[in-house]
Amino acid sequence: MKFLREIDADSLVPYILTSSLLLLVSAFAVPGIAVIFIQDLLFFSYDHWIFIRPVETYKGFGIAMISIAVILLSFLITKFYMEKKEKEYKLTVVHLLLIVVTIPLFIFSISHYAYFDDNGVHGNDFWTLSEDNIAWDDVENVSRVVDPSSRKVFSYHFSDNNITIDIPYDTQDTRIKQTITEVIDSNDWEVEEIYSE
Structure with missing residues (x-):
């Protein structure tokens, strides 16, 4: 954190701008690939008759990517502003916390799904991490x-x-x-x- 607080904003420009632009542009394509890959890695089973990925799964993942890009740009802009005013930059912790708060959005997105198998219907709502199950007979x-x-x-x-x-x-x-x-x-x-x- 001390490094981020003391580093010169000009030296961060190429890294943050490139990262932010990549995140913003890829937020419209990468969620489709990333969600399928990660969900298959975590939840794939030959027993599934069908595995359903709701649209909210992709949207949540994309919004999380855009959020991180915005936080990075906010960090850069506020750092430039504080340097221009010749004041000590004190928002490092705030920006790091905002990035940490965004991580659950990735997790909730990945764990949002539904599927059918021999046992019944199964689903995991967006804001939960626990799977609901209903047997066919029930x-x-x-x-x-x-x-x-x-x-x-x-x-x-x-x-x-x-x-x-x-x-x-x-x-x-x-x-x-x-x-x-x-x-x-x-x-x-x-x-x-x-x-x-």
Whole structure:
């Protein structure tokens, strides 16, 4: 920290600007690759019928990358400002803490998923690190969120007495469509429709 506090801002410019620009530009492409790679590394199993990565997973990862880039630029700008005013720079700890606070966003993004297997439906919401599980025999209600005007389906909800697991639905993804249809048909469940507002 002492090094960051005392180092000259001009000598940091090439490193921070390059890092920030790389983070900002890659925040729109890297999350797709990074999330798939890391989730497969951590959660892959041949037992999964389908593994679903909600859009929020990629968005959260990208926002975390952008946040770090903004924090780095803020560090550089405030350091330049303090040097111009010939004052001692005292915000190093604040910027380091902001970067540390951003790390959980990466973790929550990676641990946000859902999947089906022989045992049931499983999901991990964005702001939790614990996986929810509902066995197929314990499913008591299946509903889907529908746009009332276009009839587009946004997601399916599988519920038992205590838990509801939200499964994002994309009509372009034939694997999700086929798996959900097969699960509902094989268990002869009635699907309740919930209209989105």
